[in-house]
Amino acid sequence: MSNFSSQLRLSSSLLKHLKHQINATSSSTSTSAAAAMMFERRSFTTTEGSRPTIVHKRSIDILHDPWFNKGTAFSMTERDRLDLRGLLPPNVMSSPQQIERFMVDLKRLEVHARDGPSDPNALAKWRILNRLHDRNETMYYKVLIENIEEYAPIVYTPTVGLVCQNYSGLFRRPRGMYFSAEDRGEMMSMVYNWPADQVDMIVVTDGSRILGLGDLGVQGIGITIGKLDLYVAAAGINPQRVLPVMIDVGTNNEKLLKDPLYLGLQEHRLDGEEYISVIDEFMEAVFTRWPHVIVQFEDFQSKWAFNLLQRYRNTYRMFNDDVQGTAGVAIAGLLGAVRAQGKPMIDFPKQKIVVAGAGSAGIGVVNAARKTMARLLGNTESAFESARSQFWVVDANGLITEERTNIDPQALPFARKAKEVGHQGLKEGASLVEVVQQIKPDVLLGLSAVGGLFSKEVLEALKGSTSTRPAIFAMSNPTKNAECTPEEAFSVLGDQLIFASGSPFNDVKLGGGVIGHCNQGNNMYLFPGIGLGTLLSGSRIISDGMLQAAAECLAAYMKDEEVLKGIIYPSISSIRDITKEVAAAVVKEAIEEDLAEGYRDMDARELQKLDIEEIKTYVKNNMWEPRYPTLVYRKE
Numbered sequence: 001m002s003n004f005s006s007q008l009r010l011s012s013s014l015l016k017h018l019k020h021q022i023n024a025t026s027s028s029t030s031t032s033a034a035a036a037m038m039f040e041r042r043s044f045t046t047t048e049g050s051r052p053t054i055v056h057k058r059s060i061d062i063l064h065d066p067w068f069n070k071g072t073a074f075s076m077t078e079r080d081r082l083d084l085r086g087l088l089p090p091n092v093m094s095s096p097q098q099i100e101r102f103m104v105d106l107k108r109l110e111v112h113a114r115d116g117p118s119d120p121n122a123l124a125k126w127r128i129l130n131r132l133h134d135r136n137e138t139m140y141y142k143v144l145i146e147n148i149e150e151y152a153p154i155v156y157t158p159t160v161g162l163v164c165q166n167y168s169g170l171f172r173r174p175r176g177m178y179f180s181a182e183d184r185g186e187m188m189s190m191v192y193n194w195p196a197d198q199v200d201m202i203v204v205t206d207g208s209r210i211l212g213l214g215d216l217g218v219q220g221i222g223i224t225i226g227k228l229d230l231y232v233a234a235a236g237i238n239p240q241r242v243l244p245v246m247i248d249v250g251t252n253n254e255k256l257l258k259d260p261l262y263l264g265l266q267e268h269r270l271d272g273e274e275y276i277s278v279i280d281e282f283m284e285a286v287f288t289r290w291p292h293v294i295v296q297f298e299d300f301q302s303k304w305a306f307n308l309l310q311r312y313r314n315t316y317r318m319f320n321d322d323v324q325g326t327a328g329v330a331i332a333g334l335l336g337a338v339r340a341q342g343k344p345m346i347d348f349p350k351q352k353i354v355v356a357g358a359g360s361a362g363i364g365v366v367n368a369a370r371k372t373m374a375r376l377l378g379n380t381e382s383a384f385e386s387a388r389s390q391f392w393v394v395d396a397n398g399l400i401t402e403e404r405t406n407i408d409p410q411a412l413p414f415a416r417k418a419k420e421v422g423h424q425g426l427k428e429g430a431s432l433v434e435v436v437q438q439i440k441p442d443v444l445l446g447l448s449a450v451g452g453l454f455s456k457e458v459l460e461a462l463k464g465s466t467s468t469r470p471a472i473f474a475m476s477n478p479t480k481n482a483e484c485t486p487e488e489a490f491s492v493l494g495d496q497l498i499f500a501s502g503s504p505f506n507d508v509k510l511g512g513g514v515i516g517h518c519n520q521g522n523n524m525y526l527f528p529g530i531g532l533g534t535l536l537s538g539s540r541i542i543s544d545g546m547l548q549a550a551a552e553c554l555a556a557y558m559k560d561e562e563v564l565k566g567i568i569y570p571s572i573s574s575i576r577d578i579t580k581e582v583a584a585a586v587v588k589e590a591i592e593e594d595l596a597e598g599y600r601d602m603d604a605r606e607l608q609k610l611d612i613e614e615i616k617t618y619v620k621n622n623m624w625e626p627r628y629p630t631l632v633y634r635k636e
């Protein structure tokens with residue numbers, strides 16, 4: 001017998017012996033010394049029969065202790081008793097249900113792997129990374145930062161979409177906080193269940209529109225985790241100071257409402273004043289505990305995205321990523337498309353832009369693009385008014401005109417006059433292909449969540465574009481929801497096309513050594529810098545000027561020679577550098593607008609003295625790096 005296997009046999013017989021001792025004699029005086037030591041190490045005492053187990057830890061420490069953790073099976077009274085409220089999804093599961101959920105997920109793995117976006121092993125890779133995240137945060141972020149190009153598509157779009165769709169099955173250890181409609185009146189105390197005294201960045205969702213996948217209810221927590229992974233990897237926000245939040249106000253997804261293994265509240269979504277009061281309570285609670293936190297709203301259905309943004313943006317440090325982050329990234333790309341035509345920036349207000357999708361993202365983009373055009377034309381009222389006529393917005397019911405009944409107030413400023421579009425050979429509800437045929441736009445931008453919307457017919461129609469380099473932004477996520485693929489687009493429109501997509505695709509080889517570049521037009525190039533810049537400036541709010549500065553910085557990041565090749569966004573491998581630049585631009589603007597109140601030792605007056613290079617150094621020095629700190633033990 002080898003030395004190793006004899007040791008194994010010895011230790012297994014010792015284990016058997018210990019087990020026997022523990023089972024047989026937990027109340028007996030003859031409990032073995034070894035078993036007693038084991039009890040002591042685990043810091044609990046146990047008693048026989050149905051008497052409770054005494055634990056000497058609470059809250060997150062219990063969830064992280066495999067000996068005590070019951071996961072979703074903690075009853076509501078236990079959750080209250082042990083300060084666990086908010087640290088678990090709201091639906092209490094029985095032990096057999098937990099096991100069923102685990103088994104269903106285990107069996108589904110192969111199916112999901114086949115279902116995966118572009119990488120058949122994407123979900124398996126996510127699981128491996130997630131387990132590392134649970135075990136060793138520093139190492140996890142080191143791996144992510146050093147391999148960001150390879151793993152951003154796993155922790156973020158597209159795989160994060162698949163993760164959200166299957167979150168009830170994938171859920172193992174909780175991450176982040178859950179506030180549910182059942183917690184009304186309790187949130188102010190619940191926030192103290194979170195173990196960190198300092199939180200810099202919260203990403204919150206209500207799960208109502210996750211990427212282009214619709215209402216995923218409580219499972220939407222996955223997107224907040226993915227976004228915060230980028231905050232750490234790209235912006236160097238300390239991972240101990242980020243908090244993903246899910247506000248579960250129910251779901252209108254009928255499949256989830258009927259799924260016995262669903263982890264969220266199984267009731268229809270709250271609406272109206274009831275809904276607003278939950279979000280108000282959440283905002284008040286988090287800003288009471290962490291007055292300097294920044295809250296990023298993510299993937300709220302459009303009606304609430306705009307409403308909540310208006311409600312909070314002048315009182316709290318918050319922004320809506322889908323409305324404001326996406327707009328900035330689109331502006332940078334649209335300006336890039338002008339440069340790629342060899343034209344000066346002042347030509348931007350002449351661009352004809354057709355937008356498919358009038359939700360939070362589409363309307364956010366047209367609003368910001370209109371303001372940018374107006375600014376380039378002198379920022380007058382008439383410039384703002386005339387810029388409106390550069391946009392044709394098409395939604396599920398076709399071209400939006402003033403003849404539309406029940407028009408969404410957000411879309412109203414972009415509703416075309418019936419007479420005007422009549423002259424263009426169009427009418428209310430005209431189809432996308434008709435609009436493209438008649439308008440011959442410079443840019444076709446998709447934020448519709450409809451995969452394949454830019455059909456062959458639409459792409460053929462774009463061949464009539466009056467631009468020398470027409471541009472397509474197929475920005476919907478995840479991959480399956482992209483309005484078209486780069487292969488489809490380049491095959492019809494040829495090598496002069498400028499192409500960007502929301503989720504990553506490979507470049508296209510067009511023959512003769514020519515490359516059709518696929519840019520990733522995703523708000524990930526801005527939101528980390530907006531958050532970091534706001535944090536380090538200590539700005540009270542996030543102003544339009546700060547968002548504009550971020551977008552202009554991203555646009556200016558690209559060199560002429562890249563842009564002329566059709567490369568309008570940076571490679572994701574430089575996301576940490578671009579984020580530093582964006583954050584510095586945001587800090588500078590906050591200082592100029594007199595909003596900056598300072599951060600830690602850098603007070604408002606010190607900030608005022610910094611030039612842009614010094615601001616960049618200040619930003620860089622405040623970005624967290626994944627290095628192991630030296631640890632020292634001290635007795636309590």
Ligand SMILES: NC(=O)C1=CN([C@@H]2O[C@H](COP(=O)(O)OP(=O)(O)OC[C@H]3O[C@@H](n4cnc5c(N)ncnc54)[C@H](O)[C@@H]3O)[C@@H](O)[C@H]2O)C=CC1
Pocket residue numbers: 209210211212213301302321322326329356357358359360361362394395396397398432447448449450453475476477478481501502503521522523524
């Ligand atoms: N690349 C990026 O950085 C970002 C991408 N997005 C993507 O944008 C998409 C939309 O997001 P939201 O605006 O919040 O969603 P939403 O659901 O509020 O809006 C979707 C819009 O598309 C319209 N639509 C549906 N079918 C259509 C059709 N056949 N033709 C034209 N329009 C159609 C709807 O009427 C609606 O106006 C999602 O897929 C999301 O992933 C959102 C934010 C950032």
Ligand SMILES: CC(=O)C(=O)O
Pocket residue numbers: 157210211212299321322476477502522523524
């Ligand atoms: C990228 C993003 O925020 C979205 O697709 O919703």
Ligand SMILES: [Mg+2]
Pocket residue numbers: 211298299321322
């Ligand atoms: Mg989003």
